[in-house]
Amino acid sequence: MRKIQGNSLEDQLAALEDLTEHVTRARQVLHQLPLLKVEGTDESPPLVLQAISIAQAAVEQLEEFASGLERSYPTGSVIALKRDGQLCRATVLGNPSEEEVAAFITDLKRSDEQLWESAALVSLLLGLASKWLAAGFAPPVVLHTLAESAPQVIALGMDLSRLQARGQTPHSAGL
Amino acid sequence: MSLKDALKKFTDSIADLSNLEITTYTGKLEQAVDATTGQIKWDDFKPTSGKLSLVAATLVRPNLNTVNFRAAVAEDADLKSLLDLHTAAVDSARTGRMAVIKIFMGLIPTTPGS
Numbered sequence: 001m002r003k004i005q006g007n008s009l010e011d012q013l014a015a016l017e018d019l020t021e022h023v024t025r026a027r028q029v030l031h032q033l034p035l036l037k038v039e040g041t042d043e044s045p046p047l048v049l050q051a052i053s054i055a056q057a058a059v060e061q062l063e064e065f066a067s068g069l070e071r072s073y074p075t076g077s078v079i080a081l082k083r084d085g086q087l088c089r090a091t092v093l094g095n096p097s098e099e100e101v102a103a104f105i106t107d108l109k110r111s112d113e114q115l116w117e118s119a120a121l122v123s124l125l126l127g128l129a130s131k132w133l134a135a136g137f138a139p140p141v142v143l144h145t146l147a148e149s150a151p152q153v154i155a156l157g158m159d160l161s162r163l164q165a166r167g168q169t170p171h172s173a174g175l
Numbered sequence: 176m177s178l179k180d181a182l183k184k185f186t187d188s189i190a191d192l193s194n195l196e197i198t199t200y201t202g203k204l205e206q207a208v209d210a211t212t213g214q215i216k217w218d219d220f221k222p223t224s225g226k227l228s229l230v231a232a233t234l235v236r237p238n239l240n241t242v243n244f245r246a247a248v249a250e251d252a253d254l255k256s257l258l259d260l261h262t263a264a265v266d267s268a269r270t271g272r273m274a275v276i277k278i279f280m281g282l283i284p285t286t287p288g289s
Contacts, residue, residue, distance in 0.1 A: 083268070123277055
């Protein structure tokens with residue numbers, strides 16, 4: 001686990017990166033973790049672990065959005081959107097049909113919706129990371145704040161999953 | 176990609192909250208794709224390159240004043256579809272910028288002393 005000196009944005013991002021490691025260490029230090037257990041079940045993963053998985057998925061979504069979007073279509077055309085700093089370039093190569101352009105726009109809007117949901121989740125996590133830094137990553141603080149926010153993380157994660165499930169619905173054009 | 180790398184990549188790409196420039200080009204596949212790698216040659220996308228046609232461009236200034244350009248015609252293409260695509264790209268670019276702001280709202284305490 002890296003040593004974190006200050007409370008800069010870099011440090012907060014590093015704290016998020018080490019999320020799993022902080023939680024593992026905290027669990028080792030604390031012997032009883034009633035706040036991690038899911039009531040009534042022994043088999044479901046603890047809420048905090050569910051929250052961590054969801055957080056990882058949200059960040060992957062951000063990465064996907066940052067890369068832009070590119071689709072090839074049956075007519076041989078390619079439509080792409082590339083983000084580069086303050087520039088955003090859309091390119092249409094070949095002669096896509098009206099339906100293919102519409103399909104790309106639908107994919108783009110879906111990607112934007114997913115980004116918006118991911119942003120809410122990452123924002124919540126960044127706020128937590130800030131608290132961990134302030135507390136010097138004390139295990140009780142890491143676990144308590146995570147457990148406290150787990151229901152909210154899971155709820156945001158479910159919204160994201162619903163959007164992703166909608167995105168997996170087959171459409172007429174695209175890959 | 177690590178959590179930090181993904182976040183850095185995203186924020187670095189949009190964190191410059193100055194002008195936002197959105198351009199939409201059209202052209203032939205072979206003019207824009209590298210024959211060796213099969214990748215799109217993004218660096219060739221300039222209004223002066225002569226390989227691709229600029230269909231539309233939008234400049235959003237920090238005060239949200241917006242300047243738009245649209246071509247009168249699009250060679251071998253349905254101009255309406257391309258303009259719809261450009262509008263979607265403008266919306267997407269704005270969403271990206273708003274999402275960065277939303278992410279960093281998490282660092283602002285919601286209650287005094289928190």
